[in-house]
Amino acid sequence: MNECVILHDVRVIDPGSGTDSVRDLCILDGVLLNVLPDGRDGCVHVDGRGLVASPSFIDLHCHLRQPGSEDKETVRTGTMAAAAGGFGTVCCMPNTRPPMDTAANVRALLDIVRTDAVVEVLPFGTVTVGRLGREVADLEGLAVAGVVGFSDDGDYVLDSVVMRDALERAAELQLPVIDHAQDGGLVMGGVMNEGEVSTLLGVPGMPPAAEELAVCRDIALARTTGAHVHIAHITTGRAVEMVRRAQDEGLKVTAEATPHHMVLTDECAIIVEGQNGERGFNNQAKVNPPLRNSADAMAVARGLADGVISAIATDHAPHTVGNKQGSPESAAFGISGFETALGLVLKRYHEGVVSLPRLVHALTCGGAGILRLPDSRVSFPDDSLVNLTLFDPDYEWTVDSAHFLSKGKNTPVDGWTLRGKVLATFIAGKCVHVDEALRSRCTGGDITSQ
Ligand SMILES: [Zn+2]
Incomplete structure (x- = not known):
C-alpha cells in the first residue's frame, strides 16, 4: 500500500x-x-x-464462535463486523466447541486468527476444564499459549474453592479472571430480568440478587487471593456500588458495561402481538445477564461516567435465525453487538450522561488497562x-x-x-x-x- x-x-x-x-x-x-x-x-x-478520531477501540468481551459454531460466526466474519464497529482489538471468549481449556486448542485458534482475522484478536482461556466448574484448567499452559486472561463466561464458577484456587494461580500469572457473575442456581430457567415486566409477561425471571451475590463473593475472593477479578457485563446499581467500595479498599476489582445494559431496559422485551394486542416476549431482547430496569441501566451508565466501570465491552453474541426462534425459554441468549455498539453508547452522550472523552476512554484505555497493553496502543505516538x-x-x-x-x-x-x-x-x-x-x-x- x-x-x-x-x-x-x-x-x-x-x-x-x-x-x-x-x-x-x-x-x-x-x-x-x-x-x-x-x-x-x-x-x-x-x-x-x-x-x-481516537485510537481504535478495544473490546474485552466477544464471541467469535469459531471453532465449533461457524454457522453463527467465524473469526473472519466476526472480525469484519468488529472493524465496522470501530474495534481494532477484540478479546474472544473461550466457550467455543471445543472450549479453550488447553494450550493446544488455543494454538489452533491462533492459527485461524493469523490467516483469517482482519483485526487483532486476543483470546481468553477457560477457568475450568471443559467449563464444567469442577477442576481448574492448566492456566499456566494457557498463558504460555497466549491467552490474556481466564473466563468460564456463560457460566459462573459456582464452587468457591475452585474459584479461589483459580484466582490464586491467575494472580501468580498476573492475568485477570473475567467473571460471569450470575449465581447459577438463582438464574436457572430464567428468561429475563425478574421484575414488573417479567410478571406482566408471565415469563421466568433472573433476579438482580443473582448478580449481587456473585459479585459479593468474588470481591471477597479477590481480597483473599490478591487476584484481579474483572466483573463482566455488570448490570445492577448495587453491583456497581460493590465494585466502587472494593476499589476504594484498593482491591484489584474492575468492571465492564455493555452498550445494551447501559442503554436498553427490560421493556425492550415487550412485543405486542395478535389481534387483541396481547403482550409477548421478544426473543431478540433475551440476553445473559438480562436487560434490567431503567434505574439499573442509568446506574450502569453513571458508573461508566464516573469511572467505577472502566471499560465498554460488547458481549457480541451472534446466533442463527433459528437459535432465536421458539419459546422464550428455548431461544438462545445473546445480542449481535459489534455494529451497533457506538451508536448505542452515544445515546448516553447525547442525553448528557457521559462525556465524549469519557466514552472514548472506556472504549480504548479501559480495556487496555485491564489487559495491561502498552500505552502506545491507546494514544497517537508520532x-x-x-x-x-x-x-x-x-x-x-x-x-x-x-x-x-x-x-x-x-x-x-x-x-x-x-x-x-x-x-x-x-x-x-x-x-x-x-x-x-x-x-x-x-x-x-x-x-x-x-
Ligand atoms: Zn457472560
Whole structure:
C-alpha cells in the first residue's frame, strides 16, 4: 500500500495522552505523521469537521464462535463486523466447541486468527476444564499459549474453592479472571430480568440478587487471593456500588458495561402481538445477564461516567435465525453487538450522561488497562503504525441487521435510528473498514480498506 490520507480539522481525542483538540492528521503508508508532507500528490483529503478520531477501540468481551459454531460466526466474519464497529482489538471468549481449556486448542485458534482475522484478536482461556466448574484448567499452559486472561463466561464458577484456587494461580500469572457473575442456581430457567415486566409477561425471571451475590463473593475472593477479578457485563446499581467500595479498599476489582445494559431496559422485551394486542416476549431482547430496569441501566451508565466501570465491552453474541426462534425459554441468549455498539453508547452522550472523552476512554484505555497493553496502543505516538477509529458522533442511521457484516442478525434494535457511526477503522497501519458515509467527505480519491 502506498497511500496518503489527510484528515482535516478532525477532533482528536487521544485518551492515552489525555489530549483533546481539533487538528489535521496525516497517515502515510499506515504511519501517522506529525508533520504534513509538503506538496505531495495523490493524497486523499478528508473533510473531518464534526468527526472524531481516537485510537481504535478495544473490546474485552466477544464471541467469535469459531471453532465449533461457524454457522453463527467465524473469526473472519466476526472480525469484519468488529472493524465496522470501530474495534481494532477484540478479546474472544473461550466457550467455543471445543472450549479453550488447553494450550493446544488455543494454538489452533491462533492459527485461524493469523490467516483469517482482519483485526487483532486476543483470546481468553477457560477457568475450568471443559467449563464444567469442577477442576481448574492448566492456566499456566494457557498463558504460555497466549491467552490474556481466564473466563468460564456463560457460566459462573459456582464452587468457591475452585474459584479461589483459580484466582490464586491467575494472580501468580498476573492475568485477570473475567467473571460471569450470575449465581447459577438463582438464574436457572430464567428468561429475563425478574421484575414488573417479567410478571406482566408471565415469563421466568433472573433476579438482580443473582448478580449481587456473585459479585459479593468474588470481591471477597479477590481480597483473599490478591487476584484481579474483572466483573463482566455488570448490570445492577448495587453491583456497581460493590465494585466502587472494593476499589476504594484498593482491591484489584474492575468492571465492564455493555452498550445494551447501559442503554436498553427490560421493556425492550415487550412485543405486542395478535389481534387483541396481547403482550409477548421478544426473543431478540433475551440476553445473559438480562436487560434490567431503567434505574439499573442509568446506574450502569453513571458508573461508566464516573469511572467505577472502566471499560465498554460488547458481549457480541451472534446466533442463527433459528437459535432465536421458539419459546422464550428455548431461544438462545445473546445480542449481535459489534455494529451497533457506538451508536448505542452515544445515546448516553447525547442525553448528557457521559462525556465524549469519557466514552472514548472506556472504549480504548479501559480495556487496555485491564489487559495491561502498552500505552502506545491507546494514544497517537508520532511515526508509528496507526491504530485509529474515525467516527461521526452525530450521523443518524437506521439499523438494518440484514446489512450486518456479522453472521448474527440478532438484535433488539433492528429498525431503530441511532445517532453516531464509525466511518473508518485502522489497526497496525492497515485500514480495515471504510463506511460508505465517508465517501462524500473525501476528495482526491477514496480511502481503500484491505
Ligand atoms: Zn457472560
